[in-house]
Amino acid sequence: MPAFLPRLFRLTGSRLLDVVYPPACFACETALQAAPSGECPDAWLCRTCQEGLEWIKAPLCSMCGEPFDGAEAAPFRCWNCDGRRLAFDFARAACRSAGPVRDMIHAFKYRRDLAQRAPLAGLLQRALKDPRLAGLNPEEWRLVPVPLHPLRQFWRGYNQSLELCRLLGRATGLTTVRALRRVRLTRTQAGLDRVRRLENLRGIFEPARRWPGQPAPVQGKNVLLIDDVLTTGATAHECARVLKKQAGAEKVVVITAARG
Ligand SMILES: [Zn+2]
Ligand SMILES: [Zn+2]
Secondary structure (H helix, E strand, O other), rough: OOHHHHHHHHHHHHHHHHOOOOEOOOOOEEEOOOOOOOOOOOOOOHHHHHHHOOOOOOOOOEOOOOEOOOOOOOOOOOOOOOOOOOOOOOEEEEEEHHHHHHHHHHHHHHHOOOHHHHHHHHHHHHOOOHHHHHOOOOOOOOEOOOOOOOOHHHOOOHEEEEHHHHHHHHHHHHHOOOOOOEOOOOOOOOOOOOOHHHHOOOOOOOEEEOOOOOOOOOOOOOEEEEEEEEEEOHHHHHHHHHHOOOOOOOOOEEEEEEEE
């Protein structure tokens, strides 16, 4: 059976085809007892993969969301964020980018497995349960995807961040606006240290083009910047900087399914 067929059927959500091609775990493709439904990740993953999830729980750095052991009551910044100027207000991820979640993100980004957007959007919903984001008002908050360069988007077929925004928007009632554009194609960030990453990213984002007289879509609004994974935070910082300085955003909170 061609490998893309189960993914295609998973994407269409066809119950009839589940009989022919039984539902499979999104991370390891082991057959599941029942078709995935409901909230992530319990329904989407086999038992082994569920147990392999590393949830991010408090206490965590009030800036980058890095979790720490122990019972820290007062808000704190980790040694990595202390003294570092970051343009976003804080970052929050649902779990570690390890094991099954790393496999899912990899399939979503590099194997065109678009069906992965559903469980990953479920993880984003979990990240949104952070108490600092209680009672998000759809009038005040916008979802903004991290833009891809048009060439990379053409090669990949979609922008994974925008796909996640769309599902998250449906689940939360928040509006997605493509407030940024990527003006330069950069070499991949993997393998670069933090300083080199920041240099690699400088000036690559700009506010999205607008018609004359059209207001900036995030002017005076708060932004949830949505991405699949947060590693050093360099990309998120650069996006937040442009959103605040050039697009008029108030707060920028970074929400990712996972963190490195
Ligand atoms: Zn599995
Ligand atoms: Zn930190």
